[in-house]
Amino acid sequence: xxxxxxxxxxxxxxxxxxxxPAASVAAQLGASVTLIHLIEHRPPxxxxxxxxxxDVDEATAYLAELARTAFPPHLNVxxxxxxxxxxxxxxxxxxxxxxLEPDLIVMCTHGRGGARHLxxxxxAQQVIAMGTTPVLLIRPEVQERTTDFLRTRILVxxxxxxxxARCLPYAAGLAKxxxxxxxxxxxxxxxxxxAGYEAATGRLLPSATRAMLDIDRDNTQNYLEDEAxxxxxxRIEVETSVARGDPATQIVEVGAQIGAGLIVMGVHGTLGxxxxxxxxxxxxxxxxxxxxxxxxxxxxx
Amino acid sequence: xxxxxxxxxxxxxxxxxxxxxxANEVLSGKSDKGRLARLLPFLGPAFIxxxxxxxxGNFATNIAAGAKYGYLLLWVVVASNLTAMLLQTLSxxxxxxxxxxxxxxxxxxxxxxxxLFMWVLMEIVAMATDLAEFLGxxxxxxxxxxxxxxxxxxxxxxxxxxxxxxxNYGFRPLEAVITVMVGVVAACYLVETLIDRPAWxxxxxxxxxxxxxGPESVLLAAGILGATVMPHAIFLHSSLTQNRIVxxxxxxxxxxxxxxxxxxxxxxxxxxxxxxxxxxxxxxxxFNQGLTSIGxxxxxxxxxxxxxxxxxxxxxxxxxxxAGLSSASVGTMxxxxxxxxFLHTHIPAWIxxxxxxxxxxxxxxxxxxxxxxxxxxxxxxxxxxxxxxxxLVLFTARRDIMGILVxxxxxxxxxxxxxxxxxxxxxYLVYQxxxxx
Numbered sequence: 088x089x090x091x092x093x094x095x096x097x098x099x100x101x102x103x104x105x106x107x108p109a110a111s112v113a114a115q116l117g118a119s120v121t122l123i124h125l126i127e128h129r130p131p132x133x134x135x136x137x138x139x140x141x142d143v144d145e146a147t148a149y150l151a152e153l154a155r156t157a158f159p160p161h162l163n164v165x166x167x168x169x170x171x172x173x174x175x176x177x178x179x180x181x182x183x184x185x186x187l188e189p190d191l192i193v194m195c196t197h198g199r200g201g202a203r204h205l206x207x208x209x210x211a212q213q214v215i216a217m218g219t220t221p222v223l224l225i226r227p228e229v230q231e232r233t234t235d236f237l238r239t240r241i242l243v244x245x246x247x248x249x250x251x252a253r254c255l256p257y258a259a260g261l262a263k264x265x266x267x268x269x270x271x272x273x274x275x276x277x278x279x280x281x282a283g284y285e286a287a288t289g290r291l292l293p294s295a296t297r298a299m300l301d302i303d304r305d306n307t308q309n310y311l312e313d314e315a316x317x318x319x320x321x322r323i324e325v326e327t328s329v330a331r332g333d334p335a336t337q338i339v340e341v342g343a344q345i346g347a348g349l350i351v352m353g354v355h356g357t358l359g360x361x362x363x364x365x366x367x368x369x370x371x372x373x374x375x376x377x378x379x380x381x382x383x384x385x386x387x388x
Numbered sequence: 389x390x391x392x393x394x395x396x397x398x399x400x401x402x403x404x405x406x407x408x409x410x411a412n413e414v415l416s417g418k419s420d421k422g423r424l425a426r427l428l429p430f431l432g433p434a435f436i437x438x439x440x441x442x443x444x445g446n447f448a449t450n451i452a453a454g455a456k457y458g459y460l461l462l463w464v465v466v467a468s469n470l471t472a473m474l475l476q477t478l479s480x481x482x483x484x485x486x487x488x489x490x491x492x493x494x495x496x497x498x499x500x501x502x503x504l505f506m507w508v509l510m511e512i513v514a515m516a517t518d519l520a521e522f523l524g525x526x527x528x529x530x531x532x533x534x535x536x537x538x539x540x541x542x543x544x545x546x547x548x549x550x551x552x553x554x555x556n557y558g559f560r561p562l563e564a565v566i567t568v569m570v571g572v573v574a575a576c577y578l579v580e581t582l583i584d585r586p587a588w589x590x591x592x593x594x595x596x597x598x599x600x601x602g603p604e605s606v607l608l609a610a611g612i613l614g615a616t617v618m619p620h621a622i623f624l625h626s627s628l629t630q631n632r633i634v635x636x637x638x639x640x641x642x643x644x645x646x647x648x649x650x651x652x653x654x655x656x657x658x659x660x661x662x663x664x665x666x667x668x669x670x671x672x673x674x675f676n677q678g679l680t681s682i683g684x685x686x687x688x689x690x691x692x693x694x695x696x697x698x699x700x701x702x703x704x705x706x707x708x709x710x711a712g713l714s715s716a717s718v719g720t721m722x723x724x725x726x727x728x729x730f731l732h733t734h735i736p737a738w739i740x741x742x743x744x745x746x747x748x749x750x751x752x753x754x755x756x757x758x759x760x761x762x763x764x765x766x767x768x769x770x771x772x773x774x775x776x777x778x779x780l781v782l783f784t785a786r787r788d789i790m791g792i793l794v795x796x797x798x799x800x801x802x803x804x805x806x807x808x809x810x811x812x813x814x815x816y817l818v819y820q821x822x823x824x825x
Contacts, residue, residue, distance in 0.1 A: 247632070283737075284721035288628050290440045291621060291655070291718070292480060295628065295648035302640050303632055 088260025092120045093189035093220075095180050098140035098149060102195050104227035106157040108379060109193040111236030112223070115264050119163040121187055122150045125179050128172040143170045177213030184220045193223045196373060212370060215354055221257055221383045224373055237261065240268045240326070242347035242378075244338045244368075245314065247273075247307065252314060254353040254383035259318055261381075267348065268324035271315055272341055273307045274334040275300055282333075304329055335371035342378050350378055353385035437655030439570045441472075442662060443715040444524020444708055445517075445615035445769070448685050448762035450663050453608045454670025455683020457601055459586075459594035462667060464609045466595050468616035469660030471806045473652055475617060475777060478784045478795070478803060479625035480648040484641050485793035486783075489627040490776065491729020493783050506775055507730035513619045513772035514723040515744045519765040520615075521715040522548070522748035527685060527758055528709025532702060541752040545745055548716045552737060566714040573692070573707035574658075577665035580695045586668050595664070603820045607767060610817055613810065614769030616663065619776040620722035626780075627725045638792050645793060666691070684759040716741075771814055777807045 094109045096102045113120045124146045140146045150166035158164045167187070173179040184192070194211050215222045243258045245251055262269050276282075278297050281289050289296040311327040318325045326345075330337040342350055354369040373380050453461040483489055488496070491510075495503050522544055529540035554562055600606055628648070669691040674683045689704035696703050720741050728734045751761050781803045787794040795803070 284624070284627065284724055285632070287718040287721035288624055290436055291476075291625060292628055292648055292651040293434075293437055295480065295644055295651050298644055298647045299629055299632060302644070 088257065089116050089191040090118050091187070091189045091191070092118050093180075093184065093187060093192045094120060094122050095192070095194050096122055096124055096150065096153070098124070098146070101227040103153070103157075105193045105195050105223075105225045106153065108223060108225055108236045110158045110162070112191065112193070112261070113162050113164075114159050118191075119165070120154075120158060121165045121167055121189065122154055123167045123169065123180070123183060123187075124150055125169045125173050125176055126171070127176060128174050143168055177210045177217060180210075180214050181218040184218055189220060191223060192218075192220050193225065195225050195227045212373070215369075215382045215384065219384050221381055223379060223381045225379050226377055236379075237265045237267060237348045239346045239348040240270050242270050242272060242338070242342045242345065242350045244272050244274065244334070244350070244352050244372075245311065246334075247303075247310065250385050251353040253385045254351050254381075255314065255318060257381065257383050258351040259321055259323055261349070261351070262323050263321065268326060269318060270341075270345055270347065271311045271318075271325060271327045272330060272338065273311055273328075274330045274332065274337040275304045275307060276333065277331050280333040304331070334368045335375065338368070338372050339375045342376060347378055349381060350376060351381045351383065354382045355385065434651070434654035434658055435571060436567060437651055438658035438662065439567045439574065439711075439714065440718060441616070441621075441655060441659035442570050442574060442711050443517075443521055443615070444527070444685075444712050445520035445611075445762060445766045446659075446663055447524065447666065447688065447708060447711065448520070448759050449608060449611040449615045449766050450666035451670045451685060451688045451691065452683050452759060452763055453605075453612060454667040454672075455674035456608065456680050457605055458671040458675040459590055459668065460599050460601055461605060461609055461612065462591065462594040462664060463596060463598050464612045465616070465660060465663045465667060467598075467809075468613045469656050469663070471613075471810075472617040472621075473656045474799075474803055474806060475622055475780060476625050476652045476656070477649050478780055478799070479622045480628050480652070481645055481793050482780065482784050482790070483626040483628045483630065484644050484648070485790040487629065489630055489725060489729050490623050490780060490783070491626075491726050493626075493789070494779050495730055495732070497783070498779075503730055507726065509772055509775055510619065510623070510726045510730070511723070513769055514719065514726065515747050516614075516765040516768040516772070517618065517620050517715075517719045517722075518741075518744040519748045519751065520762050521712045521719055522745060523712075523751065523758055523762055523765075524685075525709050525712025525716075526748075526752065528705050528707075528712060531686065531689070531705035532709065537752050537755075537758070541749055544712070545749075547713055548741060548745075549738065551713055551716060552720065552741060563714060563717070566710040569710035570707050570714060573703060574662040576692055576695050576703070577662055577669060580692070581665045581668050584669065584672050584694060586672060591664075591668060606813070606816060606820065608763065610770040610813055611763045611766040612663075613813065614766040614771075614773065616659075617773060617777075617810075618769060619772040620719060620726070622776045622780065623726050623729070624718065624722040627729075630725075641791075641793055669694075684757075685762065686758070720744075767817070770810070771817075774807065774811050774814060777803070777810060781807055 089112060092109050092113050094105050096105070109120060112118065124140060126141060126143060126146065140149060146168045147166065150168065154164040154166050167183075169179065169183070180192070192214065194214070196209055196211050211222065211224055241258050241262050243255060245255075258269050276285070278289060278293065278300065281296070285296070308327070308329050311329065315325040315327050328341070330341055338350065338352075341347075350372065352369060352372065355367070369380075369382060373382070450465070453464075479490060482493065486493065491507075494506055498506070522541070525544040525547070526537060526540040529535060529543050530537050533540075535543070551562060600609070629644070670683060670688070673691045673693075674680060674687075685708070689701040692700035692704050720737055723740050723744065724734055724737060727740075781800065783789050784795045784803070785800045
């Protein structure tokens with residue numbers, strides 16, 4: 088499943104929170120790792136109180152040190168410093184995926200604030216939106232600095248869009264080697280938590296909308312069982328549940344309740360202001376979840 | 389892991405089921421409670437739904453019609469409401485039966501040039517809908533705070549975006565407050581008609597027997613029709629089950645259709661009564677006192693004076709503002725459904741809102757008469773109606789599209805007659821405008 092892991096690093100301690108999970112996944116799957124640093128055009132003086140790496144030699148030494156100390160010695164870990172200055176960090180990371188061909192990117196949610204992130208999303212969100220490689224997002228402020236990653240179940244939120252089930256093989260690809268069960272969750276809104284055009288229709292046809300949501304709940308339980316059966320054939324333990332309420336809120340809450348160690352979800356790639364206006368669930372989950380989230384791009388490639 | 393092991397089923401979901409169970413008992417005839425108790429599960433939703441049909445377009449056309457012609461056009465309100473009940477039921481039925489909304493069905497079954505023409509027309513309709521809502525809300529600000537209309541327009545733009553964005557966050561309390569405000573005024577009109585004791589024999593006569601009194605009355609009739617049988621609502625109704633229910637079986641379809649018919653019937657019934665009450669009060673306040681020329685929306689608060697006295701102006705202002713703002717999300721989302729269906733593409737809701745606001749801002753900048761503009765915007769809606777109604781009748785009459793929910797012959801005949809009446813009204817208006825003026 089994952090044979091080559093890419094870890095973008097900017098020199099800050101926060102970004103280094105991506106290293107233990109990356110080491111854990113690589114060790115468990117026998118994958119190679121590439122640590123990458125991009126020299127930015129007009130970089131900020133500091134990032135999260137750490138001095139920003141803007142010198143090629145300094146960055147090379149920094150990555151070499153991390154490759155030596157943060158990973159088990161038997162792993163194949165390479166360092167790559169992109170010396171040509173870049174303006175758009177997210178775009179450059181995505182461009183490097185064409186060159187380095189990783190099948191997983193591990194990075195921290197890394198909002199530097201400002202208007203740009205309001206419009207375009209964080210660098211991590213931009214990488215998810217522009218790229219076609221799955222991205223494992225780590226919350227540095229809550230992530231335990233331990234290589235003991237993924238000891239509990241994997242939560243996979245699904246809805247009735249068949250393409251969202253495309254993230255299931257990735258969840259299975261981690262569940263099996265780590266020996267953890269998968270929990271399939273669907274969230275059906277209540278009438279009160281409907282948003283957008285469904286809410287507008289709900290105002291015109293309230294009791295029909297309520298009835299439709301209840302029918303949807305019944306149908307969804309059957310759908311989840313069908314998906315679960317397919318995964319169980321691969322000898323992976325699977326649980327299912329249907330929750331009611333706001334999807335993003337329920338995904339985060341259920342994740343905490345069942346003690347999930349990872350959330351895996353398909354993402355279409357809307358971000359920033361567009362995600363806000365389209366009521367996109369993934370950005371909300373990534374903002375609220377204390378659990379690492381693996382986003383799998385599912386738009387047609 | 390099953391649901392019982394997880395403590396994450398919110399209480400609201402169980403509340404929904406309680407309502408649903410009670411409603412189901414009523415619909416299946418198993419309830420043994422009293423008549424009022426049996427109706428309770430529907431009253432809350434019916435209130436919300438009926439308020440959704442109260443927009444500034446209704447205020448303007450009803451007030452103008454009552455002031456100028458007294459009870460004469462009451463029958464148009466009745467006919468429009470009956471037509472809306474029929475067509476909106478058919479629209480939701482199309483969505484339930486086929487899993488595709490009306491715009492998507494048009495895209496599938498009509499030639500591409502015609503589909504593009506329909507899309508352009510429906511976008512104009514969306515703008516006309518927006519115009520009424522926007523202008524109404526701006527007038528509300530204008531009446532409440534005495535600020536110039538252009539400043540009120542900008543304030544409305546900000547308020548609309550605020551509500552749209554709050555709704556994106558699932559923040560509904562604000563909308564609930566707005567709905568209550570509109571509901572209070574609706575209730576006031578109903579109470580007033582009882583207090584005012586209109587000539588009920590005349591009310592009954594004009595509610596049932598069609599009358600016209602010249603070209604202007606036809607224009608107002610078209611306005612009332614457009615304000616009641618809204619094309620965008622027809623498109624929106626058909627998107628009820630979009631992307632929501634994947635597997636459809638006959639029992640589920642019939643169950644949904646039962647609920648939806650009750651929804652439409654109760655909501656349109658309540659909205660119809662409120663619209664009639666508005667027209668009756670305008671007739672009593674302006675027409676009966678010979679003030680036929682000042683039936684403007686700025687003066688409409690006088691229709692609330694019998695009950696509210698000096699408070700009538702600000703209560704009416706608040707309700708006009710609330711109705712305009714509460715309709716904003718329905719109009720915007722209907723526009724999204726139309727674009728998605730016809731073109732299989734969409735734009736962010738805020739861009740849509742921005743574009744459809746432009747005509748409203750232009751109208752305010754030009755200083756056009758708000759009441760006249762509001763009525764004309766509803767006339768534009770009535771011109772868009774045939775292009776929603778005729779495809780709807782065609783599709784719902786086809787068994788290959790509808791399956792078990794295909795129209796009965798009588799339904800198709802009734803819907804066809806409605807379509808024919810709407811087209812005739814539109815053609816007569818065109819004849820009036822083009823030939824006689």
